[in-house]
Amino acid sequence: MGGPTRLKVIAERLNLSQSTVSRALNDYQDISDKTKQLVRKAADELGYQPNMHARRLALGKSETLGYVMPWQDRQASESFLSELMAGMARALAAYGWDLTVLVPHSFDEELEMFQRIARTRHISGLVVSRTYSDDRRFQVLRDLQIPFVSHGRSNDSNATAWLDVDNELAFAEMTAHLVGLGHRRIAHIAGPEVYNFARQRTDGWRRGIGEAGLDPLSAPLEMTDLSFEGGKAAMRRLLALDVPPTAVCCVSDVVAIGAMQAVREAGLVPGREISLVGYDGLEIGAWIEPPLTTMRQPQQSAGRRLAEMLISLVEGRTLPSDNQELVRASLVRRGTANPPVSDWPESRQAVRQTTRANSGGFDS
Known part of the structure; x- marks a missing residue:
């Protein structure tokens, strides 16, 4: 058992006060590294185990x-x-x-x-x-x-x-990955910028667009909440554009999964006509079809x-x-981020008509 008796034994062995032994074991900065090493060595040899409950009571803290x-x-x-x-x-x-x-x-x-x-x-x-x-x-x-x-x-x-997590770097790397696959019209479904992480991720997407020599001001951006429904509605708005994107960076996996549903409802295949990348690395992303490419945070x-x-x-x-x-977050390559397909421009008018019908004028 721990407690004052064991502290006393350590103190007597090292010819130190019990207070010094206690402060050394608790890594106080007023105790030298040499003394801390001596006390810890003696504590290990004696099998000392601190009484955490008593220690916190003495400090006036809960457990x-x-x-x-x-x-x-x-x-x-x-x-x-x-x-x-x-x-x-x-x-x-x-x-x-x-x-x-x-x-x-x-x-x-x-x-x-x-x-x-x-x-x-x-x-x-x-x-x-x-x-x-x-x-x-x-x-x-x-x-x-x-x-x-x-x-x-x-x-x-x-x-x-x-x-x-370095959110800005993660979204710059996400965007660079899509650029490397051949995409040039890369949209972003962003979260509310009242949240610091959402603002950082948008900054990272813009940084990635700029580093690729593209114009961040002309890249499509849709703001939404952080829900499945929000991702779906934002994706519908992107699909209704005169020139829809070929790839989308999503603020989270949840938003990306909602966006995938909108892509399916438009008669398209996620990862074919529209590439999508999420963020978080949620386990559910590996089980949907196709599996979601994402940036995983630990x-x-x-x-x-x-x-x-x-x-x-x-x-x-x-x-x-x-x-x-x-x-740092790390890229997890799965099934929703691939090179753009050559026949996607020919199907855009049909997609806009389907999206308009599904969204009731794409206000949702």
Whole structure:
């Protein structure tokens, strides 16, 4: 068992105070690296196991960390969020922490939850996601002195702990892949730019268009929400253009799957007349027909890393600015991104007529 007795044994062996031993084991910065190494070596030899419950009680902290579920488009994000939370839960369990999932239904309710946590301290720290370009939550959490890590950045991330995917690079690479296949009219179905990730992905698409020597201003862009229905409606609008695109970069896999349905309803084959690429790497994308080409972001490993970063903040071992990490998404080549077909221009008029009939004037 751990506890004061074992700390005393380590302290006596090394001729150190119990306080110094405790601070060394907890990686405090005022203890030298040499002392930390000596203490850890002795702890390993003695089989010391820290009493995490007693340690957190002494620090006045609970044994629980929280994940704030995004309240927007929750159903469309369910698969992605479940993998992220699975990675978090496994990492927290390994360190002796519990995970509580907070489920607000509005922005105001989310802020009320923060106030309640600050009063009760039943949760020691939070992971927040679906970050806004201008995210008021960050300053609220700082003012309430609640440690937090954001899954995603905002315009106010310099003093914040965050983990993010390089969204701009991912969409530049996605666009370059389609250019490499021979596409020149590449559209983008974008998410609401109030979300920082959506703005970054649109910037990446524009960057990829520009780097290919094409005109970003003439490339088709449709804004939508992050749902299947939104992707379907946006794709219908693209198909109704006088010169429809031959390829589409979609803000998410969910949006891409909705877009694929609109392509089918127009009498076309996804990956033949219209190439599509999604983003997220959801498992469902591998099972639809044809399988969805996508940019995969590492959900479970992201969840694990978010948990590790938050633990280090809560335990006082690092500062928020020490925990800022940018990771890369990777292209998963499947069946929906192929070279453009030569007969697609000849069928455009029929496609516009079909799309008009399906969409009732393509206002949906």
